[in-house]
Amino acid sequence: xxxxxxxxxxxxxxxxxxxxxxxxAVELANxxxxxxxxxxxAIEEAxxxxxxxxxSEVLVVSIGxxxxxxxxxxxxxxxxxxxxxxxxxxxPEPLAVAKLxxxxxxxxxxxxxxxxxxxxxxxxxxxGQMLAALTGMPQGTFASEVAxxxxxxxxxxxxxxxxxxxxxxxxAVVTTDLRLNEPRYASLPNIMKAKRKPxxxxxxxxxxxxxxxxxxxxxxxxxxxxAAGIKVGSVSELVEKLKNDAGVL
Amino acid sequence: xxFELNEDxxxxxxxxxAFAQNEFEPHAAEWDxxxxxxVDVLRAAGEMGFCGLYSPEDVGGLGLSRLDASIIxxxxxxxxxxxxxxxxxxxxxxxxxxxxGNEDTRQxxxxxxxxxxxxxxxxxxxxxxxxxxxxLKTTARREGDNYILNGSKIFIxxxxxxxxxxxxxxxGVDGPKGISAFAVDAKAEGIVYGRKEEKMGWNSQPTRMIxxxxxxxxxxxxxGNEGDGFKIAMKGLDGGRINIATCSIGTAQxxxxxxxxxxxxxKQFGKELANFQALQFKLADMVTELVAARxxxxxxxxxxxxxxxxxxxxxxMAKRFxxxxxxxxxxxxxxxxxxxxxxxxxxxxRYVRDNRVHRILEGTNEIMRVIVARxxxxxxxxxLI
Ligand SMILES: Cc1cc2nc3c(=O)[nH]c(=O)nc-3n(C[C@H](O)[C@H](O)[C@H](O)COP(=O)(O)OP(=O)(O)OC[C@H]3O[C@@H](n4cnc5c(N)ncnc54)[C@H](O)[C@@H]3O)c2cc1C
Numbered sequence: 001x002x003x004x005x006x007x008x009x010x011x012x013x014x015x016x017x018x019x020x021x022x023x024x025a026v027e028l029a030n031x032x033x034x035x036x037x038x039x040x041x042a043i044e045e046a047x048x049x050x051x052x053x054x055x056s057e058v059l060v061v062s063i064g065x066x067x068x069x070x071x072x073x074x075x076x077x078x079x080x081x082x083x084x085x086x087x088x089x090x091x092p093e094p095l096a097v098a099k100l101x102x103x104x105x106x107x108x109x110x111x112x113x114x115x116x117x118x119x120x121x122x123x124x125x126x127x128g129q130m131l132a133a134l135t136g137m138p139q140g141t142f143a144s145e146v147a148x149x150x151x152x153x154x155x156x157x158x159x160x161x162x163x164x165x166x167x168x169x170x171x172a173v174v175t176t177d178l179r180l181n182e183p184r185y186a187s188l189p190n191i192m193k194a195k196r197k198p199x200x201x202x203x204x205x206x207x208x209x210x211x212x213x214x215x216x217x218x219x220x221x222x223x224x225x226x227a228a229g230i231k232v233g234s235v236s237e238l239v240e241k242l243k244n245d246a247g248v249l
Numbered sequence: 250x251x252f253e254l255n256e257d258x259x260x261x262x263x264x265x266x267a268f269a270q271n272e273f274e275p276h277a278a279e280w281d282x283x284x285x286x287x288v289d290v291l292r293a294a295g296e297m298g299f300c301g302l303y304s305p306e307d308v309g310g311l312g313l314s315r316l317d318a319s320i321i322x323x324x325x326x327x328x329x330x331x332x333x334x335x336x337x338x339x340x341x342x343x344x345x346x347x348x349x350g351n352e353d354t355r356q357x358x359x360x361x362x363x364x365x366x367x368x369x370x371x372x373x374x375x376x377x378x379x380x381x382x383x384x385l386k387t388t389a390r391r392e393g394d395n396y397i398l399n400g401s402k403i404f405i406x407x408x409x410x411x412x413x414x415x416x417x418x419x420x421g422v423d424g425p426k427g428i429s430a431f432a433v434d435a436k437a438e439g440i441v442y443g444r445k446e447e448k449m450g451w452n453s454q455p456t457r458m459i460x461x462x463x464x465x466x467x468x469x470x471x472x473g474n475e476g477d478g479f480k481i482a483m484k485g486l487d488g489g490r491i492n493i494a495t496c497s498i499g500t501a502q503x504x505x506x507x508x509x510x511x512x513x514x515x516k517q518f519g520k521e522l523a524n525f526q527a528l529q530f531k532l533a534d535m536v537t538e539l540v541a542a543r544x545x546x547x548x549x550x551x552x553x554x555x556x557x558x559x560x561x562x563x564x565x566m567a568k569r570f571x572x573x574x575x576x577x578x579x580x581x582x583x584x585x586x587x588x589x590x591x592x593x594x595x596x597x598x599r600y601v602r603d604n605r606v607h608r609i610l611e612g613t614n615e616i617m618r619v620i621v622a623r624x625x626x627x628x629x630x631x632x633l634i
Contacts, residue, residue: 014270034263073260185268188298188311188321191260 001111001170003046003055006101007039007075009068010121023219026121035071038116040078041176044183045146046114047079054148055112057081061104063097065089069199076194077186083199088211092204094122096211098130103207105135110171112153117142117175128175138168142177252544258320261313265321268297269328277329280453281599284445286410287332287453288368294336295365299325302340303488304347308359315488315550319495323543326499330603331453333499337492338406342369342415345485346432349472354432358413367412370435371489372402372459373482380616382417383425383479387461389418394468396420396431398439398461404610408457409442411435415485416461417478430478431470439464450602487553487561489611490568494546497575497607501539504582504600508532511586528585535578542571559633562624569617572607579604 011017011026012034018027035043049055060075062068063086072083086100105113118125132139140146140155144163147154153168158177186194204211232238243249254262272290280287294300302318304310313321318340325333343362346369347355361367378385387400398418405414414433421427433440443458473481509532512523522528549567552560583590583597590597608614625633 070256070259073256074263077260077264185297186260186264187296188261188264188302188313191257191264192311194260195257 001055002057002059002108003049004101004104004108004110004113005039005042005046005058005060005075005080006097006113006115006127007043007060007062007071008036008116008119008121009033009062009064009071010036010119013037013120019220019222023221025217025220033067033070035074036116036119036121038118038120038176038178040116040183041178041180042114042116042174043075043078043080044181045143045174045176046112047184048181049112049146049148050079059084059108059110061086061101063088063092063100072199073191073194074186076197076199077191078184079190081197083197085199085201086207087201087203090211090213092211093213093215094124094126095130095214096204096209097127098134099209100204100207100211101127101131102134103209105131105137107207112170112172112174113137114174114176117177128173132173135173137171137173139173139175140166140168141175143174144177144179146174146180254320258317261317261321262324264297265299265324266327268294268299269325269333273325273328273332277332277453278593278596278599280329280332281450281603282452282593284452284455286335286407286455288410290332291336291339291368292365294325295363299336300339300365301343301347301359301363304340304344304359304363308347308355309363310343310347310359314554315491316547316554318488319491319546319550322492322495323499323502326496327503329453330496330500330600331451334451334493334496334603334607335407335454337489337496338371339369339411341485341489341492342371342413344488345371345415345430345472345481346413348484349430349477349481350432351469351471353469354472358432362413368407368410369413369415370405370407370411371485372405372408372414372416374404375401376403376458380613382482383428384423385417385419385428387416387418389416389420389429389431389466391420391468396466396468396471398431398433398464398466401458401460403458404446404456405459406451406454406456408435408459409445409455414440414459415472417482418461420475420478425479426476428478428482429475430472430481431466432472433464433466433470437464437466449605450599451606483561486611487564490564490617491546491550491553493607493611494542494549494568494571494575497572497604498539498543498546500600500604501535501542501575501578501582504579504597505532505535505539507595507597508535508582508585511589515587522585531581531585535581538574539578542567542574546571558631559624562621562633565612565617565620568612569614569621572604572614576601576604576608 012032020027046058058080059082060080061084115128142158143155144158145156157164301310306312347359389396416431416433420429439462441460446456515522546567549563552563579600586597
């Protein structure tokens with residue numbers, strides 16, 4: 001079984017992001033970039049499936065400018081076999097990404113597609129679901145455990161207030177949650193070997209997909225500063241505040 | 250000429266940074282406080298390739314350049330100075346065995362050393378031979394197929410917890426030409442380890458005296474030829490000095506990063522510290538000197554990689570400059586933290602304590618000046634450019 005993993009280059013999770021002065025977007029110039037953490041978990045899960053003998057090949061795909069080859073190389077160093085860059089200088093919206101990935105699925109016929117549940121930049125949490133809808137594959141989102149039993153895929157999902165187990169027929173789409181696994185480091189020898197692994201490039205036009213945006217971003221702003229706290233004099237005042245000011249009681 | 254890191258170097262540095270952030274930094278204060286030598290983490294570092302960076306590939310090393318190694322060590326040092334410094338000593342001693350050992354010796358030690366399964370120490374300094382290392386008194390007397398070691402070494406990093414000792418000992422005449430180097434099994438009979446020294450810093454690695462009492466070393470453990478030992482020891486130290494200088498820079502960078510953040514957090518006189526021009530200028534000087542030091546270290550590494558005729562002088566200059574700058578930057582960063590800088594809840598005082606010894610070991614900074622001055626004053630020598 002071939003496993004397709006989709007990854008995104010995003011601002012490193014350790015970087016404090018800043019909004020551009022003209023409020024058009026987050027400042028990306030000279031900022032450290034990395035694989036989206038949920039995508040890293042997706043890569044790790046695919047490699048583990050290969051190590052357990054369930055997967056025969058791990059193909060990793062990223063959509064973006066040439067700089068995203070850095071993240072593809074990292075994925076190769078972590079253990080992916082092949083990489084595909086879908087080259088574009090645009091930043092496609094989830095629907096366009098899902099359509100591009102569907103085109104890759106049509107080409108490659110993977111037995112499973114693993115994605116992060118969301119990327120930490122846009123926080124959309126849409127691509128995996130849209131891809132499942134477009135391809136007609138079943139989906140197991142927010143996975144905290146994945147197991148293959150025969151030709152079924154058992155996915156434990158993290159849902160509000162608990163866990164849900166679903167059984168999917170392969171091929172299927174899985175999106176990863178934080179607790180699915182702890183990604184490994186790419187060792188230095190594997191980083192060196194990754195250079196010799198194949199990295200192919202295609203364009204949205206090659207795949208026949210229109211990625212023009214459907215949404216217009218009006219403004220990007222910082223979250224409001226947290227207001228200073230207050231001290232209350234008594235329990236009754238606290239209850240009063242919780243009721244009337246905070247509206248939580 | 251290009252001052253940018255290449256794609257590989259970026260990937261190496263990213264990975265080393267992530268490793269240091271997750272595996273070193275959260276524990277560094279505790280290792281310092283409890284004087285823990287984190288052998289398990291060193292093994293994990295070995296699995297990642299950090300234990301044989303510039304050792305050759307045929308014994309499990311990565312065959313990287315000294316420049317690559319410096320870029321990697323710098324990131325590691327940001328997480329824990331002392332542990333990284335030990336890893337650099339281990340790399341140096343491993344490379345010496347790999348480069349100068351005969352095939353049996355290389356195969357006996359290097360695959361496990363480069364994998365971090367075994368650890369190595371470098372044994373040159375003696376109670377009465379520090380800066381004047383060529384006056385060392387430990388003897389290796391030839392007897393049949395063996396050498397018999399007698400004497401003592403002092404301040405040996407890792408001693409008591411390592412598996413192989415690279416020992417410089419006298420086999421012949423007084424002075425540097427009578428010295429030979431050996432790869433000695435650290436558990437051999439007759440080796441006695443002293444108590445663990447109480448130190449100002451570098452607390453995540455033990456430092457001990459070693460005494461050799463009629464220790465039998467097979468003649469095949471000789472590195473290079475008889476009489477080559479001092480040259481081999483100095484070759485090891487050329488790279489070692491780049492490594493130690495690198496540890497200073499990584500530590501200083503970590504200190505500077507914290508100071509920069511603190512200047513935005515801490516408010517006095519109704520303003521962030523970042524608003525005070527005196528501190529702005531201090532920070533500007535710190536970062537300027539740190540960048541200069543880093544470039545100097547990388548230049549020296551590149552000279553060593555190129556086998557430049559004056560590589561030893563470049564390594565000495567870089568070590569002197571970068572360890573002084575690294576210490577001062579860490580100290581100024583502590584100053585920016587005010588009282589908190591002196592309190593162990595923050596890492597600032599540890600950065601200073603750990604960086605302090607880099608001005609002393611692998612040749613004191615005075616001895617670095619001796620090396621540089623000797624070279625500059627040589628008659629008919631080419632200009633150092
Ligand atoms: C924590 C720690 C770990 C160490 N690890 C190792 C190790 O793993 N292996 C190892 O072999 N050694 C190790 N050393 C030893 C270290 O390399 C020596 O301490 C160092 O070389 C200085 O030697 P010394 O202490 O004998 O000082 P001395 O040589 O006695 O020097 C005393 C002072 O005199 C100055 N001085 C000496 N000669 C001159 C001169 N000609 N001109 C001007 N000034 C001079 C020195 O710079 C110094 O300031 C370690 C030391 C420490 C503290």
